[in-house]
Amino acid sequence: MRICRNRKAVSSMIGGIIVLTLFLSALSVMVFISQQYDSYQSTVETMNRKDIDAFSENLAPVYPGLYFNSNQTETQGTCNPYCYQYVLYISNDAAMGTQITRIYINSTDTRPYSQGAAGQAVGCGNLCSFDSSSAPQPFHFLASSAFVNPSEFSHQLIFYTNNTYTLPCSQACGAYGLNSVAIVTSRGRVFSFQWPFAPTGVATVSYLTTGILQIAYLGSGNPGYASTNEPAAVSRGSGGTSVAGIYCHSEPNATKIATGSAYGTLWFVNPWATWTIFKDAFPLTGANHTQFFAVVKVTNNQGGPIVITRGNMWLQLTVPQTQNNPAPGSMVILTVGGPLVGTYYNGAFTFAGSQTTVASLTSVLLVYRINIWSWVGNTQISQVPSGVTFSGMATMTNDQEGGGTTAYFSGTSILDGLYVKSGC
């Protein structure tokens, strides 16, 4: 009997052990699976967090974008005999720090940094890339300046070219957008901008603002751009002799508008601004044509109208264009040409004397509209069917303010833009 009772106890114990073993085995498997899942989830969350961090980065260039001074050279490190030093100004609009790992600069122009400085005409036409370096080194930036703190404004990142490379327009040649700058961060984001920045206001006397867009021109100065190569397509700035701080066309027949009487030549240069109010004010009629409008600023109303009395070539003024009693301070818009087809380059105009005056030293702004055409350089590459109109703007992808007809448009659309001035 005792033996029987003992056997019953053994079986119970064995059963218990088996149950316990099964339980522990299941538990260990559950723990293992749980750990694996946790590891997976942890990795997913880590990478998601990295993605969010990357998307949160927000660098923005601030004026002047890049700064260069020919006297600002560096002789330390491997800069032998010296490197030119540039400063990149950027702001961090994000709430987290950003590490810059590389900078790319591609120049669309290889003119000297200052047009009057011969022998320096080497831009980054073949793409320059700047990596991090602890000491000054050609085509590197200082690692100590590569981190931009959260919300830091106007951070200065220092980088170097060698002693022959200078970026075009480094010293205020008056052009803009000649260098494409791309800033790469350690999280894989790329922030780019065109430098020098496009002007957002008029340098001297006035500016026009329409909606979100400011239309501006560069004012007086010592124009150095010779237009003798035009109307053949030329690169922006080529053929120039010297420029002191600004860019504008130097037209032999152009005069500053000092009184109510003025004359000059309006030139067809590349569009670089849009002015959509003209679409409403002067509806396009028909297809395949260009309309031009002259814009002047009124300073004094002497009881007479603003009149353009004569034009030739594409201006085609057979009837004086008049606007009566413009108010002082207002901008007067006069149709001066069109509808025309094709490329038109320049034409003379005259503002009648003894009439309402326009702002002293004000240049005449010519606003154009092109309907239908699509261009590469001065070559028509496509034409939409007659009667078809488009809305929206064409995309400017190259040489946004060049001389001549080197503008590169993609797509077909109505272009509204600011064109020409005389009397720079």
Add this chain to the structure above:
Amino acid sequence: MQERFTVENTFFNTTGTNRRLLIFVRNVGAEEANIVAIYVNGVNFGTTGSGGTCNVPVTIPVKNACEFNVNFQSLSPSPKTGDTLYVIVASARGNRATYTVRIYIPGT
């Protein structure tokens, strides 16, 4: 999952009859990236010629960048200014980075 790489820049080298595209790929992930193919408009060109620092297949260490030189001259129809190139960089793990760029070839 931890593989991240991006095309951070491209550059056309179109001197003379050259029709080459430099593609800069950076590994921004937590593991090395094994780049095995580069497609331009659906065509696997691989990498050819000098000028690049890497040829496919290549393993890019974390935080490093590679410069691939792709000759796209044989694209049909012949590439010209204004055309769009759709670039895909593919890794052995099946991830890919894409980049779209418009061609600018002086004189075309």
